[in-house]
Amino acid sequence: MKRLTKLMAGAAAIALATAGCAGSGGGSSSDSGGGDKTLTVWLMNGSAPATLTDALNKEFEAANKGVTVKYEVQEWNGIQDKLTTALASQDPPDVIELGNTQAPSFAADEVLTDLTGDVDSLNGGQWLSSLKDSGEWDGKQYAAPFYAANRVVLYRTDMFQQAGIAAAPTSRAEWLDAITKLKAKFGSDPQFQPLYLPGQNWYSLLSFIYDEGGDIAEKSGTDFKATVNSPEVKSALQFYKQLVDTSGTTAPKDNDEQNPEQAGIYGQGKVAMMIALPWELGTAAKDNPDIEKNSSAFAIPSKTAGKTAPVFQGGSNLAIPVNSKNPELAKSYLKMLLSDKYQSQLAEAGMVPGASTDLSALDAKPVSKAMAAASKDGKAAPATPKWATVEAGQNPLKDMLTAYLTGAKDLDTATNDANSALDAAFKG
Template sequence: MRSWSKLAIGGVAVAMALAGCAGSGGDAGKDGAAPSGPRELTVWLMNGSAPETLTNELHKEFQAAHPGVTVKYEVQQWNGIQDKLTTALASNDAPDVIEIGNTQSPKFAEEGVLLDVTGDAAGFNKDQWLSGLTGSATWDGKQYAVPFYAANRVVLYRTDMFEAAGIAAPPTNRAEWLAAIEKLKAKYGADKDFQALYLPGQNWYTLLSFIWDEGGDIATANGTQFTAALDSPQAKAGLQFYKELVEKSGTKAPKDADEQTPEQAGIYGGGKVAMFVGLPWEVATAAKSDPKLTELTGAFPIPGKAGPAPVFQGGSNLAIPANSKDQDLAKEYLKLISSAKYQSQFAKAGMIPGTSSDVSALESSNPVNAAMAKASKNGKGVPATPGWATIEAGQNPIKDMLTAFLTGAKSIDQATADANGVLNKAFAGS
């Protein structure tokens, strides 16, 4: 799912009546023969995914190129979508094109409810696909989805505070980042409410950047099987740096909560925080408290040991349900939406395009988006396994590991071992 936004979908049990929501009759695409007469292509995209101006233009062009075809476009809500998709994909009245979260894709692929598009991938601009999402669109060596778009975190900071503290340029590595923190504390530390960096104890997305920067990972893969690897020396080194950052930053964020509890953008909006690790659109949330923050906020990639660290890329994929009655049209739709023309429009809207390596429109839109675009070139994802759905739906053991280690409740060896155990159970359950 769209993990970056915290719009949880896994734990909501909602029974949805789907009669009348899917494509028209006929068996187009399954035998290669398109039926005669009017046809209807049902497309489900998620709320907030595609600007209306983009979809209006896209659907007008698609219908013009396919006389007699009508695109039935339905915007879905993230809340409850897991159950709605599960029901729809198991029915004989499935939509024809769906957007699914990148962490959902392996689960649905394993269940056999998505169409294998391996032979068609080249036509979906595959040579330009975003590397951070490619793994999630693949299962057992076959292609079941197409990257749609993504976003990743950057360090958002107060340019005026940096200038006042004598920080001439944004940090480019860990050492410079820690030095900037010390300068900010020296300038503003007399204010007991000041925080050089607001960093919640359970911001596991940020932790992943440090683990990957050290050469570690959440898990190692052997075919479709995954084994947790949070106890590796590299992963432990990333965890140690997270703790160092928490301790040296003077953050007052809770160690037992994530970036949404309380909402970190609101804390930044209070004017007492110089930096936080977040997504570009969190600036707008902060600016609700202080409109000046829109102009006073800059951004830089999360620093690694010797340059930008790898970043977690949350995002969405597009797929064709195996039960789609218009698979031939669905493939044509994916070809159009994955083209450079429409992917550039996603970049202009402030998102990282999934099927285009051209992020020039994103880089030129504003400094915050430019930093995200720069960081996106080294994007990664969580293990591409159906077992990750269990992690999303329950209490993430990486969060528990962070809290236990930061509070001293567990040693680093015990905290990582316990997290590995929970992850391996989830992976085995898949």
């Protein structure tokens, strides 16, 4: 493989430090050989629940005599380097889980199996479009959707009731009105915040951008060009600032939702709303068990009354390393995992299944129900190998938000500078 050589060279130092991490890869025999086989599967910690994987692996082994599934749970911390090393080896695992922003990079390095001809057999008719797009590269499909999640507005039902807010907001105007009513009721407490919104929560900004009809980049072939200085993005930034100013949030304008961890702030009981992933409520409840029973969620409202704003959809894909010793067995494993039977179990666990349109299981809890309502209009980050670097590095979207919210730059300067920085990252 012409690019595999480059990837192997880049992974050499990592391989020395992590010798043996790829040694737990596929069995010694190939699909065409006889004898017993081992199918090695790497899924991430916090992904599929053990009840699902235990049943799946048992069923797969029963259906494929002589095959043993070697199931290994991986940690997200350090997984990029571990995958790079494993995929450059001649003995990688047979099935891997990838973050949806990682998939384009590995696909471009030609270390993933082309699944284009297998989409239909892998339940492709029900694939979540945002994750399908992130698994594509240069017109081919290299990864299949696994599961996704998107942000909702978590809120205190007891505070809403006390403030006279009869129903969850279904438009931006109603959202702003709810903030005003919450301030009027609880504003005498200097620690109270109707909405906790950090200045660099760019995931939330993306919803507002999509709702305005814009995006942060446009695609041409395999290249991307930034569109952050568009009128739509500017309107989204202005609404973001309106939320910050109206709520009077004390969240830092120069940091994101993890610094400090917003779930911990919400858990202190002085915040009425935050834009968050559903499981952040559980994090908040660790310090304040009572907060969970007094919380619910609604989808991020659209500027159009009665609609929800499109959401940024993060999640995971599934892929088969190009050097897998058991590619056909691996495809059979994916076929089973992506079937309605196991995808419905993902929904029961509170995730948006990547290969199912049946989200009814998510209706059991108000928070997951809100996530499901918004998930139907989800979008992913630009499907370019460069995006993982953008997200992990000096993210121009974060810099743009801070500069505009603090007044360090006016709207035009902030968006133009961010646009130039993104274009440079896409080309770099």
